[in-house]
Amino acid sequence: MCKFLLSALFAFLLFAGLNGNCAAKLKLGGISFPHAVIIANDPAPYGDFETLIVPIKRAGNLIIVEAQIDTLEGNFVMDTGAPYLVLNATYFRDAPRIDEKLSAGINGEANGGSFTTMVHNFSILDLHYSRITADVTDLSAIENGRGIKILGLLGTRLFAKFAVTIDLANNLLYIHKLDDKGNIPPKELVFKEPYLKMPFKYINDIIFLKGAVNDKTMWFVFDSAAETNLLDYAKAKKILKSMQIINRSTLTGIGGSSFEVLYARFDKLTLGDKQFLRNRVLITNLEKMGKAYDYSVDGILGYDFFSRGAFTINFVKSDFEMYIYNNN
Amino acid sequence: MRLYGRHIILILLLLSNMIAAAQNRNNLTATKKGLVLHIDLNSPRPDIDTILRRAAIIGVNIQRLKENDFSALEKDGWVLIKRKGNIVEFNRSIKDLKANPQNSPFIITNDIIKGDERHGYMDNALYGVNKFSSISVYELSSGLTRFTLPGYLKSRRVFLSGGFNDWSTLKGAMTKTATGWVIDIKLQPGAWMYKFIADSHWLDDPNNLINLDDGGGNTNSVYYKSNYTFKLRGYAGAQKVNLTGSFNNWRNNEISFTKNGDVWECPLYLREGMHTYQFIVDGNFITDPANPDKYKDIDGRLCSVLNVGETVYFKLSGHANARDVYVAGSFNKWEAGKIKMKKTADGWAVPIILPAGNYNYKFIVDGDWILDPANPVHDVENKELNSFIAVKPNHTFKLKGYNNAKTVILSGTFNNWNENGYRMGQTADGWTISLHLNPGKTLYKFIVDGNWIIDPANKLWEQNQYNTGNSVLWIEP
Numbered sequence: 001m002c003k004f005l006l007s008a009l010f011a012f013l014l015f016a017g018l019n020g021n022c023a024a025k026l027k028l029g030g031i032s033f034p035h036a037v038i039i040a041n042d043p044a045p046y047g048d049f050e051t052l053i054v055p056i057k058r059a060g061n062l063i064i065v066e067a068q069i070d071t072l073e074g075n076f077v078m079d080t081g082a083p084y085l086v087l088n089a090t091y092f093r094d095a096p097r098i099d100e101k102l103s104a105g106i107n108g109e110a111n112g113g114s115f116t117t118m119v120h121n122f123s124i125l126d127l128h129y130s131r132i133t134a135d136v137t138d139l140s141a142i143e144n145g146r147g148i149k150i151l152g153l154l155g156t157r158l159f160a161k162f163a164v165t166i167d168l169a170n171n172l173l174y175i176h177k178l179d180d181k182g183n184i185p186p187k188e189l190v191f192k193e194p195y196l197k198m199p200f201k202y203i204n205d206i207i208f209l210k211g212a213v214n215d216k217t218m219w220f221v222f223d224s225a226a227e228t229n230l231l232d233y234a235k236a237k238k239i240l241k242s243m244q245i246i247n248r249s250t251l252t253g254i255g256g257s258s259f260e261v262l263y264a265r266f267d268k269l270t271l272g273d274k275q276f277l278r279n280r281v282l283i284t285n286l287e288k289m290g291k292a293y294d295y296s297v298d299g300i301l302g303y304d305f306f307s308r309g310a311f312t313i314n315f316v317k318s319d320f321e322m323y324i325y326n327n328n
Numbered sequence: 329m330r331l332y333g334r335h336i337i338l339i340l341l342l343l344s345n346m347i348a349a350a351q352n353r354n355n356l357t358a359t360k361k362g363l364v365l366h367i368d369l370n371s372p373r374p375d376i377d378t379i380l381r382r383a384a385i386i387g388v389n390i391q392r393l394k395e396n397d398f399s400a401l402e403k404d405g406w407v408l409i410k411r412k413g414n415i416v417e418f419n420r421s422i423k424d425l426k427a428n429p430q431n432s433p434f435i436i437t438n439d440i441i442k443g444d445e446r447h448g449y450m451d452n453a454l455y456g457v458n459k460f461s462s463i464s465v466y467e468l469s470s471g472l473t474r475f476t477l478p479g480y481l482k483s484r485r486v487f488l489s490g491g492f493n494d495w496s497t498l499k500g501a502m503t504k505t506a507t508g509w510v511i512d513i514k515l516q517p518g519a520w521m522y523k524f525i526a527d528s529h530w531l532d533d534p535n536n537l538i539n540l541d542d543g544g545g546n547t548n549s550v551y552y553k554s555n556y557t558f559k560l561r562g563y564a565g566a567q568k569v570n571l572t573g574s575f576n577n578w579r580n581n582e583i584s585f586t587k588n589g590d591v592w593e594c595p596l597y598l599r600e601g602m603h604t605y606q607f608i609v610d611g612n613f614i615t616d617p618a619n620p621d622k623y624k625d626i627d628g629r630l631c632s633v634l635n636v637g638e639t640v641y642f643k644l645s646g647h648a649n650a651r652d653v654y655v656a657g658s659f660n661k662w663e664a665g666k667i668k669m670k671k672t673a674d675g676w677a678v679p680i681i682l683p684a685g686n687y688n689y690k691f692i693v694d695g696d697w698i699l700d701p702a703n704p705v706h707d708v709e710n711k712e713l714n715s716f717i718a719v720k721p722n723h724t725f726k727l728k729g730y731n732n733a734k735t736v737i738l739s740g741t742f743n744n745w746n747e748n749g750y751r752m753g754q755t756a757d758g759w760t761i762s763l764h765l766n767p768g769k770t771l772y773k774f775i776v777d778g779n780w781i782i783d784p785a786n787k788l789w790e791q792n793q794y795n796t797g798n799s800v801l802w803i804e805p
């Protein structure tokens with residue numbers, strides 16, 4: 001009996017510890033957090049390193065990191081637009097089901113076949129997760145579009161206790177352990193003196209940055225798996241006059257349905273106290289993505305933005321930093 | 329005269345300004361209300377075509393447009409606002425942007441950002457000769473290829489990554505030696521791109537002088553695994569022997585032989601297919617004395633001919649009384665009277681060297697085109713049933729059972745989901761066909777007497793737009 005009480009207390013403490021942001025999320029978004037309890041029970045990852053350096057690969061504008069599930073090695077997309085680890089149903093269809101479809105995050109195609117599973121022995125080089133909750137969903141569109149085998153998406157929860165730096169120029173991912181104050185120890189810093197340093201809101205395991213497009217305030221999702229910047233149709237409408245239209249396109253979505261986008265250029269993207277010039281963006285309806293995030297989305301900052309420099313996301317302090325390569 | 333010249337320059341400047349102004353009159357802009365399209369009907373057709381493409385207006389007959397027929401634009405939701413001279417202005421609401429929202433950025437960007445189609449896996453070169461400052465990659469007598477990286481002795485781990493292991497950052501772990509790092513791998517002939525990863529940092533082979541752009545702003549080293557060695561016996565007193573041919577655009581001073589005993593040798597990688605070549609011995613052009621296959625090219629040059637590929641023996645039993653038997657197929661553009669078969673003890677036969685691939689063929693017996701009676705596998709090309717052969721097949725599809733089926737067809741991304749071919753051959757316990765497939769992902773299904781089914785023996789499948797699934801197969805490089 002005593003043992004049971006201790007276990008319950010431990011589970012409660014673990015839940016409280018791992019979900020330090022949970023209260024903030026509920027307050028900010030008024031959101032439900034369906035995976036909270038399940039994920040709270042995932043043991044913390046471990047690894048004998050201060051900073052783990054991982055080589056990355058590129059497929060189109062996607063950032064690919066190799067990881068291992070038990071003995072299976074393969075490609076994963078670094079995806080800050082996904083809240084959790086997401087696995088491709090083609091290879092994990094027979095994984096044990098602990099829950100039917102909850103949420104796959106926006107880069108997983110949320111269809112009837114999605115479910116939640118528990119993965120054992122997941123590793124990114126020396127970073128090990130003994131047990132981790134993952135969604136299983138259909139990622140065939142990414143695989144077919146980019147011609148490489150994709151086992152899954154690395155969502156933000158995997159790095160919740162770390163800071164990560166992505167240096168695209170050198171194709172490197174740095175996973176930093178943090179000191180007691182939540183900072184990267186100074187001797188472990190890869191880049192010094194960021195061009196941009198700003199806080200983000202971590203809502204529903206998604207990074208929201210406050211910024212402006214041609215002086216119109218917007219909330220952007222920072223999505224490392226978005227191959228372009230995206231702007232919601234409704235928000236864009238108000239500033240369309242200040243944008244240059246590159247072209248209009250009719251594209252094909254899942255199941256052959258067609259949808260429209262406008263590819264546009266705009267002069268001024270403001271984030272924190274910094275301005276980024278000559279920006280490109282796709283204007284489309286982001287309503288459905290907002291639903292997946294459980295929070296409305298004005299825009300998504302993707303490759304067009306983050307390829308301008310190396311960037312660091314400190315998930316513990318909710319800080320975003322960018323070390324610029326090119327601001328043109 | 330000088331004044332006249334100045335006038336011409338002035339007129340040309342004015343003209344160019346007018347052209348520029350005319351180009352600027354074709355415009356796609358936006359206001360709060362929506363898109364605004366200006367078309368200058370007097371501008372050149374390519375300019376009108378460009379602005380229509382920018383506005384995603386398809387199927388417009390520009391002549392009709394110039395004749396004031398705007399129905400194609402109106403059909404696409406554009407409203408004629410005004411016309412001033414040659415300039416027509418259309419508006420279009422952007423409310424369509426709202427329709428059918430997608431739930432993944434990837435679905436939106438997939439067709440806009442071009443993914444590199446397995447770029448960087450294999451160089452598409454016709455030929456290749458290695459160049460090292462110090463040889464770091466070489467062939468072992470075991471048939472394996474050794475890659476070495478000298479130094480980096482303080483590194484904790486070093487990997488070899490390249491097209492041959494799908495650019496894995498985990499699979500090619502190298503072994504530390506007293507002087508550096510080494511790995512032996514099984515490699516097919518080809519032009520292979522690679523890099524080393526020392527403590528997670530990507531680096532080109534410092535000893536390999538051949539680097540190619542990787543399409544993403546970096547470079548990859550290239551190793552050519554040879555599949556052919558040119559040999560020239562004799563010429564003991566020659567100072568220099570070079571190789572020139574169709575594969576290197578007949579450049580004379582690029583590929584040199586080395587003397588090995590009394591034989592001059594030149595190993596290199598040659599892409600499969602037909603090549604013509606000559607040797608250059610101390611400046612004199614000669615054909616290959618060891619190769620009887622010669623050909624006079626359109627420049628009147630007598631060259632040796634080399635076919636690189638697999639020798640396929642086409643055989644037809646019987647037909648003992650036939651006068652002429654030929655074989656023709658997709659490999660020779662179906663030319664009927666070119667490849668003559670020779671009479672054998674029990675029929676007719678001919679060897680043909682073919683590059684790896686999938687081919688349709690037929691025999692022509694005294695003018696009659698017939699299927700190969702010994703080959704149960706068929707393909708349909710231009711509605712015509714042909715015999716089918718895969719040269720260097722790298723996958724065999726098998727469907728067990730279905731013994732009473734009349735036809736079992738294999739259809740997939742490799743044949744654009746053709747419903748008519750390939751027709752699998754029936755065996756004692758099912759149906760089978762071997763294909764040569766490109767490395768990468770293949771989607772496929774079987775069609776059993778008209779019914780599409782996924783491969784029951786393959787647990788990998790993905791959903792399709794009909795919710796019936798497609799089987800998934802990955803072909804290793």
